[in-house]
Amino acid sequence: MKQRSVYSKEVLLVVRYISLATLILLSYTTIKKLYICINSNFYASFDFQEKITEIFGFINNIIVIIFAGILIKHPQRFFLIGIGSLSYSIPLSIINSEPYMSLLMLFVAFSTGFLRLNTNKQKLQYVVLFILIYIFEFFFPLTQGFDCFREYALVKIAITLLLFIIIFFFFEFAKQQGVKEGVKDKVLNLAKYKGLDRSDMYLLQQILDNKKYKEIAQKLHGSEGALRNKLSKIYKILEVGDRTGFLSIYSGYELIYEPELIDTPTN
Numbered sequence: 559m560k561q562r563s564v565y566s567k568e569v570l571l572v573v574r575y576i577s578l579a580t581l582i583l584l585s586y587t588t589i590k591k592l593y594i595c596i597n598s599n600f601y602a603s604f605d606f607q608e609k610i611t612e613i614f615g616f617i618n619n620i621i622v623i624i625f626a627g628i629l630i631k632h633p634q635r636f637f638l639i640g641i642g643s644l645s646y647s648i649p650l651s652i653i654n655s656e657p658y659m660s661l662l663m664l665f666v667a668f669s670t671g672f673l674r675l676n677t678n679k680q681k682l683q684y685v686v687l688f689i690l691i692y693i694f695e696f697f698f699p700l701t702q703g704f705d706c707f708r709e710y711a712l713v714k715i716a717i718t719l720l721l722f723i724i725i726f727f728f729f730e731f732a733k734q735q736g737v738k739e740g741v742k743d744k745v746l747n748l749a750k751y752k753g754l755d756r757s758d759m760y761l762l763q764q765i766l767d768n769k770k771y772k773e774i775a776q777k778l779h780g781s782e783g784a785l786r787n788k789l790s791k792i793y794k795i796l797e798v799g800d801r802t803g804f805l806s807i808y809s810g811y812e813l814i815y816e817p818e819l820i821d822t823p824t825n
Contacts, residue, residue, distance in 0.1 A: 564673055564803075565634055565799040565807075566797045570633040570799075571633075573629060573633035573636050573639075574633045576629075577626040577627075577630045577633065578626070578630055580622065581626035581627060584622055584623050587619070588619045588620065591612075592616070611653050618646065621642070621645065622642040622646075634799030634800055639666065640666065640668070643664070643670070644667035646660075647659075647667060647691075647695070651694075652698060658713075661714060661718065661721070662721075665721050669725070674806055696711070744811045744812060745812045746808055746814070748814070749814075749815050749816055749819070749820055751795050752795075753791075754795060759813050761774070761785075761788070762792065762808075763813050764777075765801060765804060766808065766809065766811070766813070771785055771789075789801070
């Protein structure tokens with residue numbers, strides 16, 4: 559049975575819609591702020607720190623608008639959602655002690671990046687990094703006094719526990735669905751996919767062996783550009799997005815090409 563993934567057409571379509579909505583919303587709010595800044599004295603009463611905060615927010619909005627535009631065309635690069643979320647989370651935790659949006663943004667950043675990892679070492683390093691960021695955001699209100707920290711510490715802990723509970727049950731549900739779909743047998747039969755042949759299996763095996771594109775191209779006596787284009791088409795057929803997506807989903811799998819084991823190929 560076909561392996562489902564976050565790179566499926568349905569998921570990538572949702573990413574496109576989210577990116578489009580983000581692009582429209584941020585473009586509107588950013589243009590509105592810029593218009594107010596140019597045509598009124600609204601920001602004249604702001605102190606230096608508030609002005610810096612507004613400037614940083616404006617620049618951040620522009621960056622996320624660019625990310626949203628990229629994601630509309632290339633939704634498989636959804637890790638950009640995580641980068642954008644993190645770029646909001648840290649400043650929010652600094653300028654606003656209320657933890658709601660900063661924590662939500664931090665968890666979005668963590669989850670979208672974690673999906674792209676394929677080795678236990680990478681995952682451990684990633685978890686440690688985000689624990690350090692979380693600790694920073696958790697204790698930063700101490701710089702504004704213990705009363706401020708105490709006021710929101712319990713709320714942050716409660717929100718964190720709630721998010722962990724949600725993630726835990728979604729993870730368990732995903733594992734259960736994986737068992738039902740028979741993905742416990744780590745075998746990928748490429749003959750199920752229309753447009754793939756036995757030579758593609760050998761190419762993908764090189765990827766699973768962590769060979770670089772340049773090394774593979776030299777071995778095949780071809781150009782690296784042509785190899786990248788070919789693999790890009792293969793990744794699209796497999797609905798894995800790119801090399802990182804393929805490794806994160808199929809690392810540890812045995813690749814086979816056995817047409818006799820299937821009834822009809824997967825489109």
